[in-house]
Amino acid sequence: MHELLLFASVPAHQHHELLQQLAGLTAMQPRHRLERRLVFKAYRKPGLVTTRVGASQDVQGADLQRLNKMLNGGMYYTQVVGPVTKADFGATSLSAMSASHDADVSMSGTDQSSYCYENQPWKLEFRDIPEAGTRSAVTTRLMASASLPKGDIAVPMNAWGYSFVTEYMVEGDVFVQNDIVIFLHRVLLYPQAESQDLHGPRRQLPAYHELTPLERTGSYVLQAAITVQDGSNQEMMKTASQHLFGLREQLKSAVRLEQADRLSLDTRAK
Amino acid sequence: MSDSFTLPLRPLLEKRERPDTLPQEIAQINAQYGSFRDVTEESLRATIAEEKNKDPWAEEDEAEKPAAEVDTTERMDQLYKRRAEITQFAMQAHMEALFALDFVSLLLSKHTPRQAELSMSAYLKQVAPLGSLNAEIVNPPPKSEAALQDIKTVSRGWRIQNFNAAANKLLRSATRLETEVASETKYWDEVLAVKNKGWKVCRLPRDRQALGVQYGFLEATPIFRDRGLAALRRADDGSLLLDKGLIPQKIRTVRVRVKTQGQFTGCSKVSWSLTNADSIEGRILQARDTVYEEELFHEMVREARIMGSQGVTTRQNLVQVPVSEEQEVLLDLVDVDQGEPADTESLSNEHDTLADAVAHSIRILLAYAHRQNLRRRTQPPPPLTPKRRHVPEYQLLRPVMAYLQHTAHVRSLESFMGDIVGVLKAAGLRCGFTSAPFSSVRLPTVHASVPKVETLVKQFLMPFESTFTGNLLTPESSFCVKVRTNTVSPPSGTYFEITVNLPHHPEVKPPSRIGLPTEAAAALAHFMLLDIVTTIANKGVKSPEGTDAGKGVLSWEAAYAHHGELRALSGSGNNKKMKVSLSREELTVQTYPLRGVDVSGSAEKGKTANPRSQSWRADSSESRPSLMEFVEEVSQDRP
Numbered sequence: 001m002h003e004l005l006l007f008a009s010v011p012a013h014q015h016h017e018l019l020q021q022l023a024g025l026t027a028m029q030p031r032h033r034l035e036r037r038l039v040f041k042a043y044r045k046p047g048l049v050t051t052r053v054g055a056s057q058d059v060q061g062a063d064l065q066r067l068n069k070m071l072n073g074g075m076y077y078t079q080v081v082g083p084v085t086k087a088d089f090g091a092t093s094l095s096a097m098s099a100s101h102d103a104d105v106s107m108s109g110t111d112q113s114s115y116c117y118e119n120q121p122w123k124l125e126f127r128d129i130p131e132a133g134t135r136s137a138v139t140t141r142l143m144a145s146a147s148l149p150k151g152d153i154a155v156p157m158n159a160w161g162y163s164f165v166t167e168y169m170v171e172g173d174v175f176v177q178n179d180i181v182i183f184l185h186r187v188l189l190y191p192q193a194e195s196q197d198l199h200g201p202r203r204q205l206p207a208y209h210e211l212t213p214l215e216r217t218g219s220y221v222l223q224a225a226i227t228v229q230d231g232s233n234q235e236m237m238k239t240a241s242q243h244l245f246g247l248r249e250q251l252k253s254a255v256r257l258e259q260a261d262r263l264s265l266d267t268r269a270k
Numbered sequence: 271m272s273d274s275f276t277l278p279l280r281p282l283l284e285k286r287e288r289p290d291t292l293p294q295e296i297a298q299i300n301a302q303y304g305s306f307r308d309v310t311e312e313s314l315r316a317t318i319a320e321e322k323n324k325d326p327w328a329e330e331d332e333a334e335k336p337a338a339e340v341d342t343t344e345r346m347d348q349l350y351k352r353r354a355e356i357t358q359f360a361m362q363a364h365m366e367a368l369f370a371l372d373f374v375s376l377l378l379s380k381h382t383p384r385q386a387e388l389s390m391s392a393y394l395k396q397v398a399p400l401g402s403l404n405a406e407i408v409n410p411p412p413k414s415e416a417a418l419q420d421i422k423t424v425s426r427g428w429r430i431q432n433f434n435a436a437a438n439k440l441l442r443s444a445t446r447l448e449t450e451v452a453s454e455t456k457y458w459d460e461v462l463a464v465k466n467k468g469w470k471v472c473r474l475p476r477d478r479q480a481l482g483v484q485y486g487f488l489e490a491t492p493i494f495r496d497r498g499l500a501a502l503r504r505a506d507d508g509s510l511l512l513d514k515g516l517i518p519q520k521i522r523t524v525r526v527r528v529k530t531q532g533q534f535t536g537c538s539k540v541s542w543s544l545t546n547a548d549s550i551e552g553r554i555l556q557a558r559d560t561v562y563e564e565e566l567f568h569e570m571v572r573e574a575r576i577m578g579s580q581g582v583t584t585r586q587n588l589v590q591v592p593v594s595e596e597q598e599v600l601l602d603l604v605d606v607d608q609g610e611p612a613d614t615e616s617l618s619n620e621h622d623t624l625a626d627a628v629a630h631s632i633r634i635l636l637a638y639a640h641r642q643n644l645r646r647r648t649q650p651p652p653p654l655t656p657k658r659r660h661v662p663e664y665q666l667l668r669p670v671m672a673y674l675q676h677t678a679h680v681r682s683l684e685s686f687m688g689d690i691v692g693v694l695k696a697a698g699l700r701c702g703f704t705s706a707p708f709s710s711v712r713l714p715t716v717h718a719s720v721p722k723v724e725t726l727v728k729q730f731l732m733p734f735e736s737t738f739t740g741n742l743l744t745p746e747s748s749f750c751v752k753v754r755t756n757t758v759s760p761p762s763g764t765y766f767e768i769t770v771n772l773p774h775h776p777e778v779k780p781p782s783r784i785g786l787p788t789e790a791a792a793a794l795a796h797f798m799l800l801d802i803v804t805t806i807a808n809k810g811v812k813s814p815e816g817t818d819a820g821k822g823v824l825s826w827e828a829a830y831a832h833h834g835e836l837r838a839l840s841g842s843g844n845n846k847k848m849k850v851s852l853s854r855e856e857l858t859v860q861t862y863p864l865r866g867v868d869v870s871g872s873a874e875k876g877k878t879a880n881p882r883s884q885s886w887r888a889d890s891s892e893s894r895p896s897l898m899e900f901v902e903e904v905s906q907d908r909p
Contacts, residue, residue, distance in 0.1 A: 001653050027488050028648045179651050227653040240654050 002231030030173035040162035090207035279437035453508025536621025676755035692888030698896025703740025710735035
C-alpha cells in the first residue's frame with residue numbers, strides 16, 4: 001500500500017477555528033483520538049552471517065541472494081500504535097494508592113478506570129522513507145499496517161528483532177472526507193521519568209495534564225492522508241493526488257497544505 | 271423620504287419684477303382675439319365649452335383608423351418600407367460621420383500628417399493632398415447688444431432646464447433607492463427568520479452571489495443530496511422566493527395501498543396539511559418532504575429490482591409487494607394535490623391502519639439507512655482501489671415484507687392450531703398450546719456507543735422468529751414449532767421448523783425445514799393424529815389389564831398408526847377396526863367389524879349391520895359423548 005500525504009502547521013490559536021472549519025467541510029463531528037506510540041528500531045542479531053559484498057566471483061544462488069538482501073537490506077524504525085482513552089490517564093496514582101492500601105492486590109482489576117497494560121491493543125505501522133524525485137507535489141511513501149497481539153508488546157517485538165527506543169503520545173482529531181483522512185494532531189511527551197528505566201514501554205500512564213507538547217507553543221500538525229492499495233497503478237496514484245489537491249484548494253484560505261521535507265520523514269535506521 | 275430631504279436640489283427661480291409686462295400682454299390679446307369690446311362672458315364661456323367638448327383624441331383616431339384597416343400584406347409592405355427607411359437613415363448617418371471624419375483628418379493632416387493619414391479615406395487621399403486645409407482663429411465681428419442678451423437668456427433657460435432634469439433624476443433615484451432598501455431589509459429579515467428557525471443558510475456553490483438554504487439530507491444518495499439545496503431569491507417587493515431550479519414544484523409523496531383479493535382495502539394518508547403552507551418555512555418544509563419522498567421511492571424501486579425473485583414487481587411508477595396469497599401492498603409516488611383518484615377503486619378502509627403503518631415504517635427505515643450512511647462515511651475509508659465501491663440497497667421493503675409475511679404465516683398457523691384444539695376440546699380431549707409471536711424481537715439493552723433508536727430499528731432488520739409450544743395428549747410428549755422469516759440475507763422466505771417429542775413413536779422425525787404453511791399444518795395434524803391413536807391404544811391397554819373388567823372389553827392396538835387405524839382382536843370373533851381421521855374441521859372415528867384373524871390385516875372384511883361412526887366439530891353445540899366414552903362404548907366385545 002502507498003500513502004499520499006500533505007501537511008500543514010497549525011498554530012495553537014487557530015486550532016479551535018480550524019476544527020470548526022473542518023467539521024463544516026467534512027460534515028461530521030471530529031473523532032478525538034489518543035494514541036500511544038512506541039518507537040522500535042530494527043537491529044541485526046549478533047552472530048548473523050554477513051556476506052561480503054562486492055566479491056563478484058562469489059556466485060550466489062538467487063534464493064540466497066534474496067535472503068541476504070532481506071537480512072542485510074535497510075533497517076527501519078517502526079512504530080507500534082495503541083489507542084487509549086482519557087480515562088486511562090492518571091491511573092498511576094490510583095494504582096499507586098491501591099498499592100499502598102494493599103500491596104497484595106494485583107494492580108489490574110482493582111479499579112475500573114485504571115489503565116490495563118495487559119489489555120492494550122496494538123498496531124504495527126511501518127512507513128518507508130518518502131519516495132525521492134517524484135514530480136508530484138505530494139509526499140508519497142510505502143506503508144503497511146498490521147494488528148499485533150494485546151498486552152506487553154516489547155517481548156514479541158524483541159523476538160522479531162526490534163528494540164524499544166522511546167515512546168510518545170499523539171493527541172488529535174480525525175475527520176474523513178471521502179477517501180481522505182484528515183488528522184489534526186500534536187505530539188505529547190511524557191514527563192521526564194525520574195527513576196523509570198527506559199528499556200521498555202510504560203506500564204502506567206501519567207496524569208494527562210503532566211504531558212507536555214513536543215512543540216512548546218502547542219501548535220498542531222494537519223495531516224491529510226489517502227491510501228492507495230496498489231502503488232504501481234499510476235492512474236490511482238494520480239487520482240489520489242488529485243483528491244489531495246482538491247482538498248488543498250478547499251482549505252487554501254485556512255491553512256497551506258504542502259509536501260513535507262523528505263529527509264525529515266526518514267525512517268531508516270543507520 | 272423626499273419630503274424630509276432638506277437639501278435643495280431644484281434651482282431657485284428668482285421672480286424678477288417685470289413692470290412692463292401688462293402692456294405687452296394686452297397687445298398680445300388684442301392681436302389674438304381682437305378688441306376687448308367683443309369679448310363678453312358668453313363668448314368666453316362658449317369658447318371654453320367648445321374646447322372642452324372637443325375630443326382630444328379625435329384627430330389621432332382619424333389618423334389611426336386607416337392604419338388599423340391595412341391587411342397583412344400591406345402591413346408587410348409597410349414593415350419593409352420602414353425597415354428600408356431605417357437602413358437608409360443609418361447609412362446616411364454613417365456617411366455623414368465618415369465625411370466628418372475625413373474633414374477632421376484633412377484638417378489635422380497639416381500638423382500631424384502621419385496620424386491623420388490613418389483615418390483618411392482612400393478617395394480623399396487621392397483628390398486632396400495632405401495638409402491642404404488649415405484652420406485659423408479669426409476674430410468674430412462684435413455682436414449686437416440684443417443678440418448677446420438673447421444668448422444669455424437662452425443659455426440661462428438651458429441651464430435651468432438641465433438643473434431641473436438633474437434634480438428630478440436625483441429625486442427619482444432617491445425614491446428608487448428607498449424602495450430598494452425597504453425590500454432589501456424585508457429580504458434579509460426573512461432570511462434571518464429562516465436562519466433563526468435553524469435552517470442552514472449558505473452561499474450557493476455555483477452562484478456565489480446568491481444565498482441558499484439547505485434542507486436536504488446530507489446522507490442521501492448524491493443526486494438527492496444535491497437537490498436538498500435551494501436558492502433564496504428576492505422578489506421585486508423583497509419577499510423571499512425559494513428557487514429550486516429545474517426541479518418541478520409539485521409536492522409528491524409515497525402512497526401505500528393494500529390490495530386484498532384483487533380489491534383495494536386500504537390506503538395510507540396522502541396529504542397532511544401543513545399549518546402555514548404559504549410561508550417560506552412551510553415551503554421549505556414541503557420541499558424537504560418532497561425530496562425525502564422521492565428519494566424513498568427511488569430507493570424502493572432500486573431495492574425492488576433485486577427482490578424480483580420474491581415476487582416483487584415494479585412498473586414505471588409502482589412497486590408491488592406480495593405479502594400473502596391474497597394480500598399485496600402497492601407503493602407509488604403521487605402528487606399530493608392531485609386529489610384522490612383512488613377513491614373510486616377503494617372499496618373499504620379496513621386496512622388503512624396497515625397501510626399507514628407500512629408508510630411510516632419505510633420512512634423510519636430510510637432514516638435509519640441515512641444514519642448507517644453517516645456511520646460508514648465517518649469511518650476511515652479503505653485504501654483506494656480501481657474498483658468502485660458498490661452502494662448496497664437500503665433495507666426498506668425487505669424488513670416490511672418479512673414482517674408482514676411472518677405475521678401472515680404465524681396467524682395462519684395459530685388459527686389452524688386453534689381450530690384443532692377446538693375440535694379436540696369438543697371431543698373431550700385436553701390439549702393446549704402457547705404461541706410466542708416475534709419471540710426474536712427483544713427490546714435492546716442500552717448500549718452507549720450506539721444510539722437507542724438505531725438499536726431499536728436494528729432489531730427489525732434481523733430475521734424474525736416465532737415459536738409455538740404445546741403438550742400433546744400422551745404425557746411427556748410435546749411439540750414445538752419455530753417459524754422463521756428472513757428476507758434480508760439470501761435464504762429468503764419463511765420456513766417452519768417442527769420438533770416433536772413422541773415417546774411412543776421414537777422413529778418419527780419431522781422434516782427439518784418446511785417451506786409451506788399448509789405442509790407445516792399437515793405435519794402437525796399428522797402428529798396430533800398419531801398422538802390420538804396412541805392415546806386410544808394406551809387407554810385400551812390400561813383398562814383391561816388391571817382388573818377383570820377386561821372381560822368383554824376389547825383392547826385396541828395401533829395397526830397402521832400413520833393412517834389412523836387401530837384394531838381390536840377378541841376371542842369371540844368380534845374383531846373390530848377403528849379409523850381415526852383428523853382435520854381442522856372435525857375429528858371422525860369410525861369402527862368396522864372385522865372378520866378373520868389375519869394379523870396382516872388383509873382379512874376379508876364383511877360389514878355387519880353396525881359400522882359405527884362419530885365425529886366432533888368445534889362449533890357443534892349439541893352434547894356428544896367424548897372420544898373416550900365413545901371408544902369405551904365401541905370396545906364392548908359384541909358385534
